[in-house]
Amino acid sequence: MTHPIQTEVLIVGAGPTGLMLACELARRDVPFRLIDAAPQPWNASRGKGLQPRSLELLDDLGVVDRVLEGGRFHLPLRFHDTDGGHEDRNLYENQEPSPQVPYGSPLMIPQWRIEGILRDRLAEWGGRIEFGTALENLAQDDAGVTTTLSRNGVTETAQTRWLVACDGGRSTARRLLDIAFLGETLETHRMFVGDVRVSGIDRDFWHAWRSKEGFVGLAPLPHTDAFQFQASLTMDMSTEPSLEVFQQILETRSGRSDIRLINASWMSYWRANVRMVDRYRVGRAFIAGDAAHVHTPAGGQGMNTGLQDAYNLGWKLAAVIRGADAALLDSYEEERLPVAASVLGLSSKLLERAVNAKHLVPKRGAETFQLDIHYRDSRLAQELRASPGQICAGDRAPDAPGLRKGDQVCRLFDLFRGTHFTVLAFGDGWESCLADIEARHGRLVKCVTIGESGWLDSEGHAVRGYDIQSDTLLLIRPDGYIGFAINDKAPAAVDAYLRLINP
Incomplete structure (x- = not known):
C-alpha cells in the first residue's frame, strides 16, 4: 500500500547535519519531512567538539547557552609516563575570546548532547523526526523527487520538491544518486573508540598514555559520568571491540x-x-555532511563542516521555495565543495603530524576553528569598493560588542540573529538609502547604522573589526557572511542584489 505525501523538502538523516537543516527550514516556516532509518536517536559521543564558527551558528539559532552549559572549554590533556610522571598541556593555550570572535577556542561536548539540543530546538519550532523510516529508492524529474520509504515493513511513496541527503558516510541517498565517493581508506590508521564509565581516575584531565604497543586515551565527556575511550590499533590486531579488550589495552599501555x-x-x-564527493547537487537532490565528506578525526572538523553545509544550504532552499531564482542553489556547491576539499587536506595533515609525533598532540592554533572560511570567489560575493580593507565581500562577518543606542546595549551578533539579511551601514547620511531598501524588501532585511544616527560604536570594535576606512554599506547574509559591499549611497546596486533572493 502506498501513501503519497507532498512536502517541499525531504531530509534524509537526523544527525547533526540533518537537524541543523531542519531547524533552518522550520524557523522559516518551510514544510519538510525529516526521516532517519534508526529506530531512535543514537546515544554515542562520536564527535566531541564544536569549533568556534559552529558555536556562532548555534548562537544564531538561539541555543548557544544550552550548548555551553553542556560542554567545557580548555580541558587540559595529561600525558602519563610509564614511571608515574606526567606532562600537562592546554591544546588551545592563549586562544581566548576577542571582540570580533566571541568563542575563542573549541568546546568539548559529546555529539549526542548537540543532537539533543537541536532536536529540542526543532520541536520548539514545530518540527518532528520520523525515526525508523528508511529511504529505499528515488527518482526525479523537473517537478520534484519521488521517493520510496519504508517503516515497519510498510512502504510509502512520498513526493517532494527537493531532497537533501544527510545520511552519513554510508549514505543510501548518495548511492541512489550515483555520486562517486572519491578517496581512500587508510588501513594504517585504525582505532577502537567507545563511551565507557571508569573508576580510579579523575575527570579534570583528558588522560593519555603512549607505549610501544600504541596510544590509549580517556577523555571525560563534560557533565556526564562517561569517558570517551580511544586506542590506536596495529595492523595485525583484528579483535572485535569489547569491554574486556578495552580493559586489556588500557592496562597494557598505561601499566596500571x-x-x-x-x-x-x-x-x-x-x-x-x-x-x-565530486558534486553537491544532482538535479533536485543535494548532499551534505558526512554523506558528502568524511575526514580523519584530527582537528575536529567533520561534524562541524556538516553543520555549516546545512547552514549554508538552508536559507537558500527557503529563498527558492519563496520564489527566488533556482540558480541561487548552484552557489551551495560552488561555496561548500572547496571547503570540503580544504578541510579534508587539513584533517589529514593533522593526523599525519600526530602519528609522526607518536600521538603527542601538538598545541593547536586557529587553523581548525573554521573562522577563516570565506566565499570570496562565489557569485554571491560582490565587492564594489574601489579600496576595500582586510574584510571583503565573501568573508565571515565579525562580531562587535559595546554598541549603544540610548539605554540599549548590544553586540552585532544580537542584531544579526534571525532569518533576515542585515544591511549594515557605517557612517551617516544613509537614511534615504536605507528607507528605500526597507520599502522594497520589507521583512527580508534589517537595517542597522553604525554612526551618530544609529548605534554608537564608542569602543570602536565594529569599525576595527570590519576595517572600515570610509562610509560603507555591507549586506550580511543570513548565514553570517558578507554578500555585498559598497561605498556609494545609492540603493540601486543593493536592490539588484536583493532581487536575486527576493524577486
Missing part, C-alpha cells in the same frame, strides 16, 4: 591495573576514511 572500565554504552572499530 587500578583504572577500571565499568561498562560501555557504545563501542566502535574505526578506520581512517578520507573521501569526498
Whole structure:
C-alpha cells in the first residue's frame, strides 16, 4: 500500500547535519519531512567538539547557552609516563575570546548532547523526526523527487520538491544518486573508540598514555559520568571491540591495573576514511555532511563542516521555495565543495603530524576553528569598493560588542540573529538609502547604522573589526557572511542584489 505525501523538502538523516537543516527550514516556516532509518536517536559521543564558527551558528539559532552549559572549554590533556610522571598541556593555550570572535577556542561536548539540543530546538519550532523510516529508492524529474520509504515493513511513496541527503558516510541517498565517493581508506590508521564509565581516575584531565604497543586515551565527556575511550590499533590486531579488550589495552599501555572500565554504552572499530564527493547537487537532490565528506578525526572538523553545509544550504532552499531564482542553489556547491576539499587536506595533515609525533598532540592554533572560511570567489560575493580593507565581500562577518543606542546595549551578533539579511551601514547620511531598501524588501532585511544616527560604536570594535576606512554599506547574509559591499549611497546596486533572493 502506498501513501503519497507532498512536502517541499525531504531530509534524509537526523544527525547533526540533518537537524541543523531542519531547524533552518522550520524557523522559516518551510514544510519538510525529516526521516532517519534508526529506530531512535543514537546515544554515542562520536564527535566531541564544536569549533568556534559552529558555536556562532548555534548562537544564531538561539541555543548557544544550552550548548555551553553542556560542554567545557580548555580541558587540559595529561600525558602519563610509564614511571608515574606526567606532562600537562592546554591544546588551545592563549586562544581566548576577542571582540570580533566571541568563542575563542573549541568546546568539548559529546555529539549526542548537540543532537539533543537541536532536536529540542526543532520541536520548539514545530518540527518532528520520523525515526525508523528508511529511504529505499528515488527518482526525479523537473517537478520534484519521488521517493520510496519504508517503516515497519510498510512502504510509502512520498513526493517532494527537493531532497537533501544527510545520511552519513554510508549514505543510501548518495548511492541512489550515483555520486562517486572519491578517496581512500587508510588501513594504517585504525582505532577502537567507545563511551565507557571508569573508576580510579579523575575527570579534570583528558588522560593519555603512549607505549610501544600504541596510544590509549580517556577523555571525560563534560557533565556526564562517561569517558570517551580511544586506542590506536596495529595492523595485525583484528579483535572485535569489547569491554574486556578495552580493559586489556588500557592496562597494557598505561601499566596500571587500578583504572577500571565499568561498562560501555557504545563501542566502535574505526578506520581512517578520507573521501569526498565530486558534486553537491544532482538535479533536485543535494548532499551534505558526512554523506558528502568524511575526514580523519584530527582537528575536529567533520561534524562541524556538516553543520555549516546545512547552514549554508538552508536559507537558500527557503529563498527558492519563496520564489527566488533556482540558480541561487548552484552557489551551495560552488561555496561548500572547496571547503570540503580544504578541510579534508587539513584533517589529514593533522593526523599525519600526530602519528609522526607518536600521538603527542601538538598545541593547536586557529587553523581548525573554521573562522577563516570565506566565499570570496562565489557569485554571491560582490565587492564594489574601489579600496576595500582586510574584510571583503565573501568573508565571515565579525562580531562587535559595546554598541549603544540610548539605554540599549548590544553586540552585532544580537542584531544579526534571525532569518533576515542585515544591511549594515557605517557612517551617516544613509537614511534615504536605507528607507528605500526597507520599502522594497520589507521583512527580508534589517537595517542597522553604525554612526551618530544609529548605534554608537564608542569602543570602536565594529569599525576595527570590519576595517572600515570610509562610509560603507555591507549586506550580511543570513548565514553570517558578507554578500555585498559598497561605498556609494545609492540603493540601486543593493536592490539588484536583493532581487536575486527576493524577486
